[in-house]
Amino acid sequence: MSTPDTSVHRLPNRGRYDRETIDAILDEGLVAHVGLVEDGHPVVIPVAYARDGDAVLIHGSPASRMLRTFKKGAPACLTVTLLDGLVLAKSAFNHSMNYRSAVLFGEMEEVSDLDEKYAALTLLTEALTPGRSSSLRPMTEKEVRGTTVLRMAIDAASAKVREGGPVDPDEDADFEVWTGVIPRVDTWGPAIPTNDVDVPDHVTGYRRA
Amino acid sequence: MSTPDTSVHRLPNRGRYDRETIDAILDEGLVAHVGLVEDGHPVVIPVAYARDGDAVLIHGSPASRMLRTFKKGAPACLTVTLLDGLVLAKSAFNHSMNYRSAVLFGEMEEVSDLDEKYAALTLLTEALTPGRSSSLRPMTEKEVRGTTVLRMAIDAASAKVREGGPVDPDEDADFEVWTGVIPRVDTWGPAIPTNDVDVPDHVTGYRRA
Numbered sequence: 001m002s003t004p005d006t007s008v009h010r011l012p013n014r015g016r017y018d019r020e021t022i023d024a025i026l027d028e029g030l031v032a033h034v035g036l037v038e039d040g041h042p043v044v045i046p047v048a049y050a051r052d053g054d055a056v057l058i059h060g061s062p063a064s065r066m067l068r069t070f071k072k073g074a075p076a077c078l079t080v081t082l083l084d085g086l087v088l089a090k091s092a093f094n095h096s097m098n099y100r101s102a103v104l105f106g107e108m109e110e111v112s113d114l115d116e117k118y119a120a121l122t123l124l125t126e127a128l129t130p131g132r133s134s135s136l137r138p139m140t141e142k143e144v145r146g147t148t149v150l151r152m153a154i155d156a157a158s159a160k161v162r163e164g165g166p167v168d169p170d171e172d173a174d175f176e177v178w179t180g181v182i183p184r185v186d187t188w189g190p191a192i193p194t195n196d197v198d199v200p201d202h203v204t205g206y207r208r209a
Numbered sequence: 210m211s212t213p214d215t216s217v218h219r220l221p222n223r224g225r226y227d228r229e230t231i232d233a234i235l236d237e238g239l240v241a242h243v244g245l246v247e248d249g250h251p252v253v254i255p256v257a258y259a260r261d262g263d264a265v266l267i268h269g270s271p272a273s274r275m276l277r278t279f280k281k282g283a284p285a286c287l288t289v290t291l292l293d294g295l296v297l298a299k300s301a302f303n304h305s306m307n308y309r310s311a312v313l314f315g316e317m318e319e320v321s322d323l324d325e326k327y328a329a330l331t332l333l334t335e336a337l338t339p340g341r342s343s344s345l346r347p348m349t350e351k352e353v354r355g356t357t358v359l360r361m362a363i364d365a366a367s368a369k370v371r372e373g374g375p376v377d378p379d380e381d382a383d384f385e386v387w388t389g390v391i392p393r394v395d396t397w398g399p400a401i402p403t404n405d406v407d408v409p410d411h412v413t414g415y416r417r418a
Contacts, residue, residue: 030292030306031290031292031306031308033242033253033255033288033290034253035244035251035252035253035286036251037246037249037250037251040246040284041246041284041286041314042244042245042246042251042252042253042284042285042286043244043251043286043312043314044242044243044244044251044253044286044287044288044312045288045312046242046288046290046308046310048306075249075250075251076251077244077250077251077252077253078253079242079253079254079255081240081242081255083239083240085398086239086337086338086415088338088341088412090345090346091345091346091347091348091352092330092331092333092334092342092345092348092352093348093349093352093356095334095337095338097239097240097257099240099255101255103252103253103254105250105252121301122301124301125301125304128295128304129295129297129304132297133301135386135387136299136300136301136386137299137300137381137384137386138300139300139301139302140302143300143301143302147302165401165403166403172346175346176406177344177345177346177406178344178402178404178406178407178408178409178412179402179403179404179406180400180401180402180403180404180408180412181400181401181403182338182397182398182400182401182412182415183397183398183399183400183401184395184396184397184398185396185397185398186393186396187393187394187395187396188391188392188393188394189391189392189393189394190392191389191390191391191392192374192389192390192391192392193387193388193389194374194375194388194389194390195387195388195389197385197386197387197388198387199387200387203297203387203389203391206295206391
């Protein structure tokens with residue numbers, strides 16, 4: 001399969017190609033932005049996803065136009081971006097953002113085998129809410145059959161990482177402007193229950209260190 | 210210009226087309242995912258952006274492949290997604306996410322006039338860090354000329370909003386599973402200074418209510 005050049009062109013020192021960096025970004029994110037081409041036009045749609053070893057899984061309704069397009073072998077791009085902070089320099093020109101992004105190119109492959117689909121859907125639940133799947137009403141065969149699951153190999157992939165403080169040139173030294181980083185933190189508020197069942201640990205402790 | 214059908218196909222009750230909803234999403238987000246087509250393949254790249262009335266502005270280096278592609282009139286898609294929470298139902302099948310997303314289709318137009326570029330870059334700084342632009346070392350003409358600014362009209366646009374609690378079918382009533390929402394909150398940590406200048410209010414109060 002032909003893929004676009006996956007090398008990071010701009011600011012090449014920010015490019016990373018090791019799987020450890022790419023996997024860490026994929027494992028921390030919850031929402032990916034998936035790109036497809038429709039009648040020659042780009043379309044970008046947010047989706048929940050989960051990494052499954054050397055691949056990323058997405059799922060949805062069999063009626064989804066995006067999933068149907070990918071089932072036919074259309075080329076895909078899947079991007080996950082984590083915003084880590086705002087980088088405030090002395091000039092607008094040198095302002096930046098700290099972020100980590102992973103970009104995957106390739107085609108999606110349908111997961112058709114019922115047992116594999118069951119495992120994939122369980123993994124998606126666990127990736128988004130660790131510890132929850134065993135407490136749930138079990139999936140029915142009808143539900144598993146009624147869900148499309150696609151797998152995209154982590155193959156043609158790259159990451160981009162910007163970290164650290166602002167970089168101001170020496171000639172700006174005399175300008176009295178506060179510089180630094182405002183870090184962004186992913187925070188989860190107290191759970192809002194919709195029934196009276198005791199709140200389980202996987203909810204109270206959700207993404208808390 | 211031809212654009213893809215912007216109507217929201219899946220779960221049409223989630224589709225919103227009013228500018229108020231679309232603008233609110235664009236004004237809250239900081240990073241957009243921009244889609245382009247390269248040799249028939251989709252490419253999705255994260256970018257900082259700002260809304261300027263009836264358009265969205267992005268900027269970057271004149272060497273950026275993405276910006277050069279859009280300058281030539283290539284079709285673009287710009288998507289902003291705000292994740293608001295995880296929606297935990299009794300079954301994996303009925304789990305969901307609360308989110309708001311806005312999707313814009315169209316072409317980008319270069320902002321070439323020097324005064325307009327200056328205003329656009331000031332607006333980008335103010336959108337990302339309100340109150341900061343007046344404290345900065347002024348932009349130089351070289352910096353303004355050395356930055357590409359593109360404008361995308363909010364024209365063929367739609368939003369999608371999922372809110373509220375989980376929806377479980379009546380037949381799951383007997384399953385004792387905690388249900389509810391874990392809300393996601395955008396939080397900003399204490400600023401990390403890289404010089405001794407007094408921390409300005411626009412930094413200490415960044416995105417704090």
